[in-house]
Amino acid sequence: xxxxxxxxxxxxxxxxxxxxxxxxxxxxxxxxxxxxxxxxxxxxxxxxxxxxxxxxxxxxxxxxxxxxxxxxxxxxxxxxxxxxxxxxxxxxxxxxxxxxxxxxxxxxxxxxxxxxxxxxxxxxxxxxxxxxxxxxxxxxxxxxxxxxxxxxxxxxxxxxxxxxxxxxxxxxxxxxxxxxxxxxxxxxxxxxxxxxxxxxxxxxxxxxxxxxxxxxxxxxxxxxxxxxxxxxxxxxxxxxxxx
Numbered sequence: 001x002x003x004x005x006x007x008x009x010x011x012x013x014x015x016x017x018x019x020x021x022x023x024x025x026x027x028x029x030x031x032x033x034x035x036x037x038x039x040x041x042x043x044x045x046x047x048x049x050x051x052x053x054x055x056x057x058x059x060x061x062x063x064x065x066x067x068x069x070x071x072x073x074x075x076x077x078x079x080x081x082x083x084x085x086x087x088x089x090x091x092x093x094x095x096x097x098x099x100x101x102x103x104x105x106x107x108x109x110x111x112x113x114x115x116x117x118x119x120x121x122x123x124x125x126x127x128x129x130x131x132x133x134x135x136x137x138x139x140x141x142x143x144x145x146x147x148x149x150x151x152x153x154x155x156x157x158x159x160x161x162x163x164x165x166x167x168x169x170x171x172x173x174x175x176x177x178x179x180x181x182x183x184x185x186x187x188x189x190x191x192x193x194x195x196x197x198x199x200x201x202x203x204x205x206x207x208x209x210x211x212x213x214x215x216x217x218x219x220x221x222x223x224x225x226x227x228x229x230x231x232x233x234x235x236x237x238x239x240x241x242x243x
Contacts, residue, residue, distance in 0.1 A: 008106075008156065012236055046071045138192075142188040159192075160194045
């Protein structure tokens with residue numbers, strides 16, 4: 001597949017949708033705004049206790065809902081009781097988002113899984129089997145990406161990475177391996193790289209120059225102008241890029 005001539009590099013990607021105060025991140029309103037403006041959508045998914053795939057970034061509910069607890073312990077019926085950033089918007093399921101977008105813009109699905117792989121990945125595969133629109137998956141976890149390589153090789157898959165400077169959960173050696181994408185060749189074999197915008201260019205990224213490079217999450221036009229010469233596309237947030 002020639003991803004250098006595909007939506008993956010042609011359409012700027014809105015990080016967690018085109019969100020603002022009235023349309024919180026990863027909300028149906030933010031996704032609708034991205035569709036209306038013609039931007040591809042990046043979103044995050046977790047698996048709930050009842051095996052529903054929910055669209056939400058954090059493991060903890062606190063930042064976005066003001067509630068205690070963790071997303072993995074919820075069931076589908078709990079989602080409509082939790083409002084995002086004090087708005088009317090609630091946590092959507094991936095199935096609901098797919099119905100809303102309906103192929104009108106591409107979707108980049110980040111698999112949020114730092115634990116045992118399989119259940120979440122397979123649930124996403126099953127949901128996407130009948131979806132007619134353009135999409136790809138990505139994850140920081142190379143074993144998660146590797147699951148797609150083995151069980152759904154036709155799905156476009158990306159390896160997320162970055163500096164991991166503020167990541168406290170991982171050991172030095174884990175951060176080193178992830179930062180330099182040491183498991184790309186044997187485990188994940190990604191079709192593209194998505195790297196933290198503040199950490200490009202670097203030697204590790206250059207090693208994979210035959211793969212499209214996306215950078216995340218570019219916060220303004222000034223930073224976009226700095227990194228555009230090093231990447232093939234951007235995942236942007238808090239502004240609309242002037243290409």
